[in-house]
Amino acid sequence: MSAEAAIQTFDRQQEALLFDLLAFLRFETISAQSEHATDMRACAAWICGQLDAADIEARMVDTDGHPLVVADSGPVPGNAAAPTLLFYGHYDVQPVGDLALWHSPPFEPTIRDGAIFARGSADDKGQLMTHLAAMRCWRQTGSPLPVRVKFIIEGEEEIGSRNLPLYLRNHAAELACDYLVISDTSKLDAQTPALAYATRGLVYKEIILTGPNRDLHSGQYGGAVANPANVLAAILNSLRDHQGRVTIPGFYDDVVPLTPEERQRLGTHGLSDADLVAKTGCPSPSGETGYTTAERCTARPTLDVNGLCAGYTGEGAATVIPTTATAKLSMRLVGNQNPDAISLAFDEAVRQVCPPTVKLTIRNHSHCAAYLAPTDSPGMRAAAQALADSFGRPPVLTREGGTLPILPLFKEVLGADSLMLGFSVPDCNLHSPNEFFHVADFVAGTRCILRFIERLGHM
Amino acid sequence: MSAEAAIQTFDRQQEALLFDLLAFLRFETISAQSEHATDMRACAAWICGQLDAADIEARMVDTDGHPLVVADSGPVPGNAAAPTLLFYGHYDVQPVGDLALWHSPPFEPTIRDGAIFARGSADDKGQLMTHLAAMRCWRQTGSPLPVRVKFIIEGEEEIGSRNLPLYLRNHAAELACDYLVISDTSKLDAQTPALAYATRGLVYKEIILTGPNRDLHSGQYGGAVANPANVLAAILNSLRDHQGRVTIPGFYDDVVPLTPEERQRLGTHGLSDADLVAKTGCPSPSGETGYTTAERCTARPTLDVNGLCAGYTGEGAATVIPTTATAKLSMRLVGNQNPDAISLAFDEAVRQVCPPTVKLTIRNHSHCAAYLAPTDSPGMRAAAQALADSFGRPPVLTREGGTLPILPLFKEVLGADSLMLGFSVPDCNLHSPNEFFHVADFVAGTRCILRFIERLGHM
Numbered sequence: 001m002s003a004e005a006a007i008q009t010f011d012r013q014q015e016a017l018l019f020d021l022l023a024f025l026r027f028e029t030i031s032a033q034s035e036h037a038t039d040m041r042a043c044a045a046w047i048c049g050q051l052d053a054a055d056i057e058a059r060m061v062d063t064d065g066h067p068l069v070v071a072d073s074g075p076v077p078g079n080a081a082a083p084t085l086l087f088y089g090h091y092d093v094q095p096v097g098d099l100a101l102w103h104s105p106p107f108e109p110t111i112r113d114g115a116i117f118a119r120g121s122a123d124d125k126g127q128l129m130t131h132l133a134a135m136r137c138w139r140q141t142g143s144p145l146p147v148r149v150k151f152i153i154e155g156e157e158e159i160g161s162r163n164l165p166l167y168l169r170n171h172a173a174e175l176a177c178d179y180l181v182i183s184d185t186s187k188l189d190a191q192t193p194a195l196a197y198a199t200r201g202l203v204y205k206e207i208i209l210t211g212p213n214r215d216l217h218s219g220q221y222g223g224a225v226a227n228p229a230n231v232l233a234a235i236l237n238s239l240r241d242h243q244g245r246v247t248i249p250g251f252y253d254d255v256v257p258l259t260p261e262e263r264q265r266l267g268t269h270g271l272s273d274a275d276l277v278a279k280t281g282c283p284s285p286s287g288e289t290g291y292t293t294a295e296r297c298t299a300r301p302t303l304d305v306n307g308l309c310a311g312y313t314g315e316g317a318a319t320v321i322p323t324t325a326t327a328k329l330s331m332r333l334v335g336n337q338n339p340d341a342i343s344l345a346f347d348e349a350v351r352q353v354c355p356p357t358v359k360l361t362i363r364n365h366s367h368c369a370a371y372l373a374p375t376d377s378p379g380m381r382a383a384a385q386a387l388a389d390s391f392g393r394p395p396v397l398t399r400e401g402g403t404l405p406i407l408p409l410f411k412e413v414l415g416a417d418s419l420m421l422g423f424s425v426p427d428c429n430l431h432s433p434n435e436f437f438h439v440a441d442f443v444a445g446t447r448c449i450l451r452f453i454e455r456l457g458h459m
Numbered sequence: 460m461s462a463e464a465a466i467q468t469f470d471r472q473q474e475a476l477l478f479d480l481l482a483f484l485r486f487e488t489i490s491a492q493s494e495h496a497t498d499m500r501a502c503a504a505w506i507c508g509q510l511d512a513a514d515i516e517a518r519m520v521d522t523d524g525h526p527l528v529v530a531d532s533g534p535v536p537g538n539a540a541a542p543t544l545l546f547y548g549h550y551d552v553q554p555v556g557d558l559a560l561w562h563s564p565p566f567e568p569t570i571r572d573g574a575i576f577a578r579g580s581a582d583d584k585g586q587l588m589t590h591l592a593a594m595r596c597w598r599q600t601g602s603p604l605p606v607r608v609k610f611i612i613e614g615e616e617e618i619g620s621r622n623l624p625l626y627l628r629n630h631a632a633e634l635a636c637d638y639l640v641i642s643d644t645s646k647l648d649a650q651t652p653a654l655a656y657a658t659r660g661l662v663y664k665e666i667i668l669t670g671p672n673r674d675l676h677s678g679q680y681g682g683a684v685a686n687p688a689n690v691l692a693a694i695l696n697s698l699r700d701h702q703g704r705v706t707i708p709g710f711y712d713d714v715v716p717l718t719p720e721e722r723q724r725l726g727t728h729g730l731s732d733a734d735l736v737a738k739t740g741c742p743s744p745s746g747e748t749g750y751t752t753a754e755r756c757t758a759r760p761t762l763d764v765n766g767l768c769a770g771y772t773g774e775g776a777a778t779v780i781p782t783t784a785t786a787k788l789s790m791r792l793v794g795n796q797n798p799d800a801i802s803l804a805f806d807e808a809v810r811q812v813c814p815p816t817v818k819l820t821i822r823n824h825s826h827c828a829a830y831l832a833p834t835d836s837p838g839m840r841a842a843a844q845a846l847a848d849s850f851g852r853p854p855v856l857t858r859e860g861g862t863l864p865i866l867p868l869f870k871e872v873l874g875a876d877s878l879m880l881g882f883s884v885p886d887c888n889l890h891s892p893n894e895f896f897h898v899a900d901f902v903a904g905t906r907c908i909l910r911f912i913e914r915l916g917h918m
Binding site: 204213218223227233234237238276280281283284296306309311312316326327328358365401 | 676677682685699743769779
């Protein structure tokens with residue numbers, strides 16, 4: 001038995017499975033809006049039905065928020081050594097925003113020019129459906145799955161995966177796996193598949209400096225009291241040097257250096273200086289000395305001010321010494337920086353610089369590790385081959401500049417690396433009106449999943 | 460003939476003159492509100508009448524805004540060497556704010572506990588009335604004034620003296636004088652008169668840095684573009700050193716050093732560290748190394764950030780690289796710093812530090828020189844003696860930390876120093892509800908003006 005038999009089954013049933021996907025997309029599963037609680041449960045039950053149809057025992061798990069769907073195919077008969085894959089996905093979607101901007105209603109999926117337009121079509125129902133369709137097709141061949149398959153599908157990804165970590169930690173043994181499989185990212189471009197192996201972490205802080213008990217007249221007191229806004233500038237400036245390097249002691253200690261292969265790859269496929277300028281309107285690139293634009297925005301840690309607020313910010317001028325000055329700022333981390341250690345080192349560095357003439361408060365916001373996986377694991381090799389076979393060209397190995405908190409979470413709790421098999425296109429209107437997912441990518445994605453599980457079963 | 464004859468006249472007519480002051484206070488001369496244009500003209504005409512009653516030829520001068528009152532007593536008969544005094548005052552007042560906070564209506568002057576409560580009672584009608592009353596009383600003695608007296612009284616002080624500079628420059632010869640006399644400040648405290656001889660100047664700037672053409676996602680581009688907020692922190696930090704000194708080249712070149720006498724006086728009468736902490740709630744004083752609190756907030760130049768704005772400033776966190784970052788900041792100047800030179804040096808210093816990776820715009824707001832007068836001039840000596848004789852103790856020579864744009868203006872155009880004979884108390888609710896002026900200070904102030912002109916006439 002090979003994946004090709006299941007692919008033939010899939011090809012015969014494409015239309016029916018596509019209709020199932022449209023049904024999936026009709027559930028109004030906006031996790032942020034409590035009036036959709038019933039839709040959420042109905043959708044989770046529908047997913048359980050899809051998995052049951054694939055002979056993968058599924059159940060709905062209640063949480064303090066929206067339910068999880070958890071499923072397990074059980075061990076592979078006659079092959080105790082077969083690896084275990086944990087498929088992750090989410091059935092919740094973003095709010096729809098301004099309905100007037102949609103060319104067709106967000107929860108009435110419509111196929112135009114070979115693309116399915118609906119909220120959640122790319123993020124993540126359409127991609128998750130490739131997993132479900134693949135399982136059902138393999139089941140119909142009558143052969144057992146070549147690998148043990150588990151599923152964990154949440155309904156809270158768009159609202160910060162609030163209840164996922166607790167469930168994971170309490171059920172680590174039940175969810176044990178060799179790899180996590182996620183289809184919630186995009187290809188490099190319409191023609192080229194991508195296989196991301198790294199995301200950046202995030203430590204987000206807020207510095208609040210308080211000086212006088214009210215805004216003071218700068219004529220009356222200027223020069224005689226510490227100005228929180230001046231002090232804030234000094235603190236922020238102290239955190240980076242003239243070469244764009246972060247000066248917090250130990251900040252770079254655990255950074256895994258880029259390999260020559262990675263640098264070459266980023267040089268070939270990564271963001272060019274010209275593209276950066278075209279896409280951002282910045283006068284020129286700027287960043288850490290010794291690294292390229294592509295390296296800086298994916299493979300190097302950063303410290304960026306995200307917000308500043310102090311004193312008078314209206315029209316014209318007001319001669320006040322502000323009572324408070326606030327900065328929101330965040331550090332993007334890379335493997336293997338430890339967010340706990342970075343957070344403490346940041347606080348200590350700020351305290352060292354802050355004079356006793358103002359009161360310092362540091363607030364913690366997001367806190368998430370980077371994710372960095374080996375690129376030569378059996379899972380990555382199988383995924384790369386399946387992508388190449390299904391999309392007609394080999395995938396580009398990529399680093400993501402953004403943060404995916406679930407990746408380091410699964411790695412920490414289950415010890416498993418993640419394989420990001422993303423099937424949507426980069427400009428698929430994610431979180432925006434007229435989100436879409438190409439039918440051809442649904443087809444190639446399902447085939448890719450079938451080839452991937454077969455290949456991994458034989459490794 | 461001595462001032463004492465005029466003082467006796469004044470003492471006999473106190474009640475009538477006080478009634479005139481109440482009439483003066485009933486004009487609703489809020490210069491900021493155009494519906495009061497008629498009140499403004501009526502009040503200016505009323506002042507002309509007061510001066511005419513003192514045989515000082517007065518006229519109303521139209522401007523592009525509210526009218527000026529200009530008057531001249533003419534040369535002193537038989538004493539061509541008698542000095543000339545130009546009395547300055549303003550008849551416009553601040554808006555009244557929340558009427559519910561006033562214990563009596565702002566334009567229905569009411570005497571309670573020996574104080575006149577009304578908008579403008581201290582700032583400046585009550586104080587200006589001491590000048591008018593003194594002139595009328597001297598006139599009634601039948602003797603010629605001991606000095607030549609000129610008046611310039613404006614109706615736009617509370618809205619930035621918009622039309623005064625042009626009139627001054629066009630009529631410098633007509634307004635020529637030895638000293639300017641202003642009663643628009645306060646005593647040191649209820650018991651102690653003050654004689655200010657210095658105010659600080661002001662150069663107010665706005666720095667606007669623009670980077671990307673929109674707020675960027677810091678995961679996508681963080682590290683690869685210049686962040687305007689980080690750059691702003693670096694620029695602001697570069698403008699002062701760790702000793703609280705401004706680092707702009709040449710900034711201190713023209714600063715007149717404090718004399719040992721001044722330092723001793725500031726040490727005795729100036730703001731103490733304990734008072735600063737009590738009045739501001741700051742953890743401790745802070746400022747330029749080598750100077751005391753009293754020196755820092757009156758006699759030393761400063762650079763204070765007045766406002767900061769960039770990126771996300773709402774609740775929680777947003778991972779943006781802001782498209783712009785803005786700082787409003789101002790430098791308080793002291794004698795003899797040149798605001799033009801300081802402004803240029805500031806711009807140059809900022810341009811030197813600002814990298815080409817962001818677009819820099821510098822906007823100019825206020826621009827005013829400091830004022831610093833000799834403390835041993837005949838005018839100062841006469842004023843000090845008149846204050847001592849009228850208030851029962853010698854005045855303290857003070858420096859003001861704030862800015863009075865008309866002082867350097869009169870000095871520049873007329874070459875005349877200003878004598879600040881202030882009669883209100885420091886806590887007279889200036890610009891606030893329930894502004895007041897003590898009747899006793901109206902009396903002592905009028906006597907002081909009479910003694911001052913006599914003394915100066917004999918010098």
